[in-house]
Amino acid sequence: MSDPTPDGTDTAPTAKDDPVVPTAWGVPVVESGGQTVLHPPVDRWLETVKACQDDGFCMAIDLVAVDYSAHPGRTDLPSGIKPERFEVVASLISHASGRRVRLRTQVPEHDPVVPSLFDLFPGTEAMEREAWDLVGVAFDGHPDPTRILLPEDWEGHPLRRDVAMGRIPVQFRDAPAAR
Amino acid sequence: MVRIPGVGDVGDVLSDGLEGLEHNFITSRVEDLVKWSRARSCWPATFGLACCAIEMMATGAAHYDLARYGMEVFRASPRQADLMIVAGRVSQKMAPILRQIYDQMMEPKWVISMGVCASSGGMFNNYAIVQGVDQVVPVDVYAPGCPPGPETLMHAILTLHDSIQSGELTRRRDTNGGGAAIQVEAQPATDQPVELAPR
């Protein structure tokens, strides 16, 4: 059955307002285009990933952070999950069964912290650093929470939607005189 | 006034280089010889950054062969290099290092900006890429392309060689105060894009 939200309050109704929500490994699951997507809440992030790892998901393929502030009305979440500004998405793969699973957790804007997966999957070290660097989601328990792609003294998180592209107008020099 | 018989007045050589020699028959021959040899043994410094570096390596390889111009020795140490081919996109993190390598090169030195990313920022007009490497170092020849094929790069190199051999580059730098005399001042960081003069 659907899990209660972390703070126990009513959730915003989503398009798939269904009283019976399928679950897997204890969290709501959605089949999105043939791909299995789990939606654990942030406080169950580590235990869900651990449960998947115990079930044969031996490698963490990818970890991404997304800023949904320019697209608040997304409809692909199961009912019972309240959409937040940030999402952290981890993709796992099981070589023995050939299955992939994707875990999406909602991270609130006022407290953008997610437990780090380093102890379960050391390969997420660089991926979490990139998510912190570009989007600004912090990872609790990460061994080296410093910027990885931008200069260390850079301010801001460029992949957030409220940060501009940073274009400068094209500069045309004086054309050389005709020869 | 230091006068050497035949050559003439050489007092200004220390400050003006070759252009400081009094022009007579013998010194102009010396000048031509020096410019000829500078053009023909122009050693590039390894500054391959991104995709253009692959095409630069292809130009140095057997099919397109930079060795026929005496340029196949890509020197890792900037002290031994004459030419810096900036091959690839220069990110904000890399720009100070680019300047540092350029400063470590000995005069006379030249810069070819290879590819559109080095020349103007290319297709990446965003927060991360310096919009043209001439914001950081003075560029002598721009080679367009994404990436420029080896033939384009060689055309750029030959254009540079012609400019070196005709002395045009040395003359231009004297009038513009360019070359090693360029002073780059650090601008305070702003969060507004710099508005340039309207076209």
Add this chain to the structure above:
Amino acid sequence: MADELVDADGGPDSGTGTDLGSAERVRRRDETSAVLRLSEAEAAVLAGGPDDPPAGDASDQRMILNMGPSHPSTHGVLRLLLEMEGETVLRSKPVIGYLHTGMEKTAEDLTYLQGPTNVTRMDYAAPLFSELAFSLAVENLLDLEVPLRATWIRMLMCELNRVSSHLLFQATNGMDLGAVSMMIYGWREREEVLRFFEKVTGLRMNHNYIRPGGVAADLPEGWQADVRRLLDLIPPRLDEYDTLLTGQPIFRERLQGVGVMNPAEALALSATGPILRSTGYAWDLRRDEPYLAYDEVEFDVIVGTHGDAFDRYAIRLNEIRESLRIVEQILDLMPGGDFRAQDKKVTPPPRSRIDESMEALIHHFKIFTEGFHVPEGETYAAVESPRGEVGCYLVSDGGPKPYRMHIRGPSFVNLQTLPHLMEGGLIADGVAVISSVDPIMGEVDR
């Protein structure tokens, strides 16, 4: 499938990693870890100024050495902070970001048709794979079926791109180890493949050829003769490389036993591609999660035994042979048909139709100015590039431009293995290790 995944001892893999040897080495967090977790600012403080007297006493051999980012052997703009005791590397940290281009941010500003021009410049040695991952992700969201001929053309071009990328590896690997003539030979073969690419796609590199819906243009007349020429030319040259390098004692001494990894560590560090396969673990997306038409061609997955740099060299050399084997089969099996999905909303009409039909003109205009809209959703598509698994995570909000596009670059993840491979080795071996990991910095930094 489970019995084909072999661990280093040759036994079956249970999938939980317990039979694969320990991965504890890579989980250490403190000073005993192989990763030097020092920020650049701290390292700069430790290094001091150029005029400061040397710190520590004369017998203290431990120092932090900076290698790169402008360095002849670091494969692009990679900077390594090495903590060394004499010539032995104790801990290290790869510092990246010197080629950060903000491509994921740029992707949010480009339409789906322009997307491949952006992603192709990430892994610039194997650009077609990034284009393929992006196009597959877009086609997933569009639920678009790609015609059979387009699928086979994509497979042909990708396998030839694998050949050219591995030839680049052979060239740079040889040069890094001192076999400078290998550089010339590798590029000589690569030129032949690039000539074919120029004939088909118009460009030698960064082709923007594989687009959502199919490919940009059909194969030109006479392509079979060109491919046949490549198939006749390259294998004898590969045997030349074997003579030059594989049996040669100095080459073997420099690479065997250098940069050793066991399968559990590689899995824990999320390494894919030749690094994972060199440990004896047979995982190749072309065979285990077939995409395009890889289940219809026969090829072997090359696997190493010792997990060292020599295995990685040999794997890549033999993968060239396997790719040419696939290309030969494609020559015979290539079907006819469309090279692009005939969906008017996605595929621009042929130029001649624009003069004839108003509708074609309007579609052309809409597709090239605004772009085609992709339904809301998110997806992940992965392919096996020469460096490992390159994947594209795409989030769409229903508009003509991606909402968030993230490319899982294999080199970015594989670079995490570098400190563990270099631990305890000599600094000269460090160069061999970096070369065997074969990072492409465009894909690391994006």
